[in-house]
Amino acid sequence: MAVRLYTKIRNKEIVFRSKVGVNFFMYLSDIVANQSIALVEEKKKEEQRKKSNSRQATIFRLAGVLCIAAAAGCLFYFSYTSKLEAESEAEMKRLQEMQNMTGQYIEDEAYSEETAKQNQLAIEKEQEKLEPKEETKKPEIDVSKLTVLPEYEKLYRENPDLIGWITIDDTPINYPVLQSDEEDGQFYLTHSFSKKKDKNGSLFLDQRNDFVNRDTNLIIYGHNMRSGAMFGTLKQYLDKDYLAAHKKISFDTIYEHGTYEVIGAFLSEVSYEDEYTFRYYNFLNAANEKEFEAFSVNVMQLDALDQGNLDAEYGDELLTLSTCNSYTEDGRMFIIAKKIKDK
Numbered sequence: 649m650a651v652r653l654y655t656k657i658r659n660k661e662i663v664f665r666s667k668v669g670v671n672f673f674m675y676l677s678d679i680v681a682n683q684s685i686a687l688v689e690e691k692k693k694e695e696q697r698k699k700s701n702s703r704q705a706t707i708f709r710l711a712g713v714l715c716i717a718a719a720a721g722c723l724f725y726f727s728y729t730s731k732l733e734a735e736s737e738a739e740m741k742r743l744q745e746m747q748n749m750t751g752q753y754i755e756d757e758a759y760s761e762e763t764a765k766q767n768q769l770a771i772e773k774e775q776e777k778l779e780p781k782e783e784t785k786k787p788e789i790d791v792s793k794l795t796v797l798p799e800y801e802k803l804y805r806e807n808p809d810l811i812g813w814i815t816i817d818d819t820p821i822n823y824p825v826l827q828s829d830e831e832d833g834q835f836y837l838t839h840s841f842s843k844k845k846d847k848n849g850s851l852f853l854d855q856r857n858d859f860v861n862r863d864t865n866l867i868i869y870g871h872n873m874r875s876g877a878m879f880g881t882l883k884q885y886l887d888k889d890y891l892a893a894h895k896k897i898s899f900d901t902i903y904e905h906g907t908y909e910v911i912g913a914f915l916s917e918v919s920y921e922d923e924y925t926f927r928y929y930n931f932l933n934a935a936n937e938k939e940f941e942a943f944s945v946n947v948m949q950l951d952a953l954d955q956g957n958l959d960a961e962y963g964d965e966l967l968t969l970s971t972c973n974s975y976t977e978d979g980r981m982f983i984i985a986k987k988i989k990d991k
Contacts, residue, residue: 733875736846743803743824743841767794767903789861800902807841811859812901814851814868814969816894820876825868825899827853837869848877856932859901864933864940865966872971872981879971885913885983886952897985899967908967908985911959914950918978926950928982929970937962947984960986 796804804810809826816822828835833855840846853859854867870879884890897908919925926946934940940962948958960966965987973981 732846736840736848736877739840739842740823744822763795763797764904767797791860794860794903796902797900797904800900803841804902807843809836810841810902811853812899814900815898817896817898819881819894821879821881823851823870823878825851825853827855827857827859829855837871847871848873848875851878854929854932860903862965864964865931865968867929867932867968867970869970872973879969882969882971882983883973883981885910886915886981888953891953891983897967897969907988909988910983910985912947912955913952913983914947914981915952915973915975916950916980916982917976918980928968929980934962952981958984960984 800810800813803824807826809828810824811827812825814821814823814825824841826836826841827833831837833852836850836852838845838847838849840848841850849871851868851870854869857863857866859866870882871877872883873880885894891910891913895910897910899906899908914928916928919927926949928947928950931943931947934943944958944960948956967985967987968982969985970980970982973979975981
């Protein structure tokens, strides 16, 4: 109303000739000006609201896109990892079927044992020919005179890094054991039997070990997987009852069968190079009884079950299974078994 009246006065449709009329016009002008300022301010606020709403809408849209992308990424990741796990399980099942689970040859069980005996005779014959020049040096066996056991022939042809097979009854441990010089012997820490990338890795023998010219202590490494795969169940040996119920380990090399008895469970950690400490993973050979006794005394300081003494003596063939353990930073858990001698 005030604006229309102001416009008519400005257009001289209404003319005031008195002083009162002029003052009224001035008063009316102030009202119109104040209304105009208010309208401008309101317009600015409206524009700011629109911009703010537009920014919020953009942010919401971007957040929505990111959420969808994250969901798609998670779905892809879980699908991909599930696929890899399924492939890993399928491969392991195939390998176990090829090995026939028990370590006995499907077509002719006796043939497997006969081959093992022939290999043992060949080893003994070679040892008779070769005399060690020093106390710390063993005679070298000619591997070309040995024959791969029948149950491992196909697996060995598929991957010549195969050195044997390990089984512990009533546990998931039923795997091939490999050995490689690649990546400082750590290749199978992240690769499967078929040499594909695999978070489970494989069980592998220390690259420094000689399983033919038998070292005093063979060390096999494996991941402590939450799923229980590889050495994921090894930590259960920290329970005395579990150890008593799972003492027997079947460990065959590709040339001979072997049965071992678990004699202890231990906790340790990886030491820095400048630390003067006992490193169980560096004990491969004892050149004499004194060296073996030194190992026994040192390793029993890591005894997790308070057994007192190591039930082994110089001349025993040992097998160590080693894995990670979170009881401390860079923690390790391992068990030691000794080979049961043929009577």
